[in-house]
Amino acid sequence: xxxxxxxxxxxxxxxxxxHLSDPGVVVIDASWHxxxxxxxxxxxxxxxxxxxAAFFDLDAVSxxxxxxxxxxxxxxxxxxxxxxxxxxxxxxxxxxDAAGLFSAPRLWWMLRIFGHEHVAILxxxxxxxxxxxxPLDKGEAHPTARVFTPRFNAAAVxxxxxxRQALDSGSDQVLDARAAPRFLGRAPEPRPGLASGHMPGxxxxxxxxxxxxxxxxxxxxLEAALAGIGVKGDxxxxxxxxxxxxxxxxxxxxxxxxxxxxxxxxGSWTEWGGRADLPVATG
Numbered sequence: 001x002x003x004x005x006x007x008x009x010x011x012x013x014x015x016x017x018x019h020l021s022d023p024g025v026v027v028i029d030a031s032w033h034x035x036x037x038x039x040x041x042x043x044x045x046x047x048x049x050x051x052x053a054a055f056f057d058l059d060a061v062s063x064x065x066x067x068x069x070x071x072x073x074x075x076x077x078x079x080x081x082x083x084x085x086x087x088x089x090x091x092x093x094x095x096x097d098a099a100g101l102f103s104a105p106r107l108w109w110m111l112r113i114f115g116h117e118h119v120a121i122l123x124x125x126x127x128x129x130x131x132x133x134x135p136l137d138k139g140e141a142h143p144t145a146r147v148f149t150p151r152f153n154a155a156a157v158x159x160x161x162x163x164r165q166a167l168d169s170g171s172d173q174v175l176d177a178r179a180a181p182r183f184l185g186r187a188p189e190p191r192p193g194l195a196s197g198h199m200p201g202x203x204x205x206x207x208x209x210x211x212x213x214x215x216x217x218x219x220x221x222l223e224a225a226l227a228g229i230g231v232k233g234d235x236x237x238x239x240x241x242x243x244x245x246x247x248x249x250x251x252x253x254x255x256x257x258x259x260x261x262x263x264x265x266x267g268s269w270t271e272w273g274g275r276a277d278l279p280v281a282t283g
Contacts, residue, residue, distance in 0.1 A: 007118070007120055008120060009120060009121065009252075009256060010120060010121050010122075010123040010256075011094055011121070011122060011123060012123050013122065013123070013124060013129050013132055013134060016050070016094055016122055016129075017134055020051060021052075022092075024090075024091055024092055025091065025092045025094060026054070026085070026086050026091050026092070026094070026143075027052055027054070027093075027094045027095075027096070028053060028054050028055070028056050028093060028094070028095050028096075028107065029041075029045050029049050029053045029054070029055050029056065029098075029126070030056045030058065030096070030103050030104045030106065030107035030108075031044060031045065031055075031096075031097040031098040031099070031103060031104075031126070032059070032102075032103035032106070032245065033098075033099075033103075034190055035191070041055070041057075041097075041098065041103075042057060046138065046140065047138060048130075049136060049137055049138075050096065050126070050136065050137070051135055051137040053096075053137075053141060054085040054086055054143045055141060056081075056085060056095075058070045058103065058106060058245070060081075061073055061077070061078065061081040068243070068266075068267050068270055068271055069270060070243065070244065070245075071244070071266055072110070072157065072266055075114060075152045076150070078110065079114070079148045079149065082114075082116075082148040083145055083148045084143070084145055085143050086143030086144050086145065086146055087116070087146060087148050088148055089117075089148060089149055091146075092118045092119075092120070093116060093118060093119040093120070094119075094120050094121075094122050095107050095108050095111075095120070095121055096121070096125045096126055096129070097125050097126065098125065098127070099127070100125040100126070100127045100128065100211070100214020100215060101121070101124075101125055101215060101249065102245070102246065102249070104121050104122070104125060105121060105249050105252040106245045108120075108121055108248065108252065109248040109251055109261075109264060112261075113152065113153045113156040113157065114150040114151065114152055115149070115151030115152065115153070116148075121216075123215055123216070124214055124215050125214055127214050155263070156261065156263055156264065157263060157264060157266055158264065158265045159265075159266070159267070160265075160271055160272070162238075162263070163199070163238060163240070163265050164278075166236075166238055167199060167200065167201040167202070170201070171236065172236040172237060172262070172263075173231055173235050173238070174199060174202040174203065174237075174238045174240060174265070175203050175204075175229075175238070175239050175250050176198055176199070176202045176203065176204050176205065176240045176241065177205060177206060177239065177240065177246040177247050177249060178207075178241055178246070178269065179207075179208065180204055180206055182196065182242075183197070183198045183204040183206075184198075184204075184282060184283055185197035185198070185281075185283065186282075189242070189269070189273060190242070191242070191243075191270060193274060194269065194270065194273035195273040195274075195280045196273075196280075197273070197281055197282040198269075198280070198282075199240070199279075199280075199281070200280075200281040201281075202240065202281075203229045203231065204229060205225070205229055205231070205250055207241070207246040210222060210249055210250065210253045216252065216253060216256060217253075219256060219257055222253045225253075226253075226257075233259060236260070236262055237254060237259075237261075237262035237263075238262055238263045239251050239262060239263070239265065240264075240272075241268050241269065242268055242269050242270060243268050243269070243270045244264060244265070244266045244267070247264050247265065247268060251264055
């Protein structure tokens with residue numbers, strides 16, 4: 001849904017440029033890169049970011065008691081991190097990333113499941129912003145600390161036991177956002193020690209098939225992509241990927257279509273593929 005002022009699931013670069021100085025709008029750079037990319041989101045933020053934006057560190061704001069990467073933090077830890085970034089429950093939050101659309105949906109999803117009702121993705125992200133000649137700031141951000149009160153929706157998160165049950169019973173469609181070569185077991189995983197392949201019964205919905213030029217495709221194309229792999233609109237969905245980041249792109253696409261967002265498997269393939277006692281399918 002989009003409000004009368006143009007704020008909705010996605011906001012345009014034009015909208016953000018016009019509302020950048022509004023006291024009720026907070027902008028967050030949620031850039032994160034795969035380990036093999038040899039890129040540092042925070043360092044790139046310091047070199048250039050949307051004016052007034054704060055930087056969200058996905059690895060830092062996570063459950064450090066877990067051996068898995070960037071698992072959800074506790075509601076209290078997430079609330080503390082958001083408050084430090086200047087986020088309160090009543091503000092409009094615009095999230096973007098340096099790829100156009102990759103890691104921003106993860107923070108969008110986190111904010112949603114921790115109870116924030118006014119969060120949007122910047123359509124086209126930083127690449128579109130810079131291509132249009134909008135200004136950038138450099139250096140550290142200095143957000144005004146605020147209070148964020150979390151309301152955690154645990155039903156939006158799937159754990160390993162729930163995913164196994166869903167696959168065994170066929171109760172949910174498990175959609176894997178990894179690229180086809182990884183899903184099929186024809187390419188190695190970027191993290192060492194993981195099996196190649198997929199969860200038996202899962203469907204491959206590559207994140208890249210939902211994106212064009214760094215932007216979420218139009219609803220008709222999203223519907224076609226989901227239908228093309230056999231997704232049924234009336235059956236619940238669990239999204240997965242390598243480590244719970246790109247899975248949120250599928251979740252965003254479902255929300256764009258007005259469908260239930262389902263659950264996101266936070267451990268994703270890093271958990272499943274790292275276990276010798278779980279079945280792995282290839283091909």
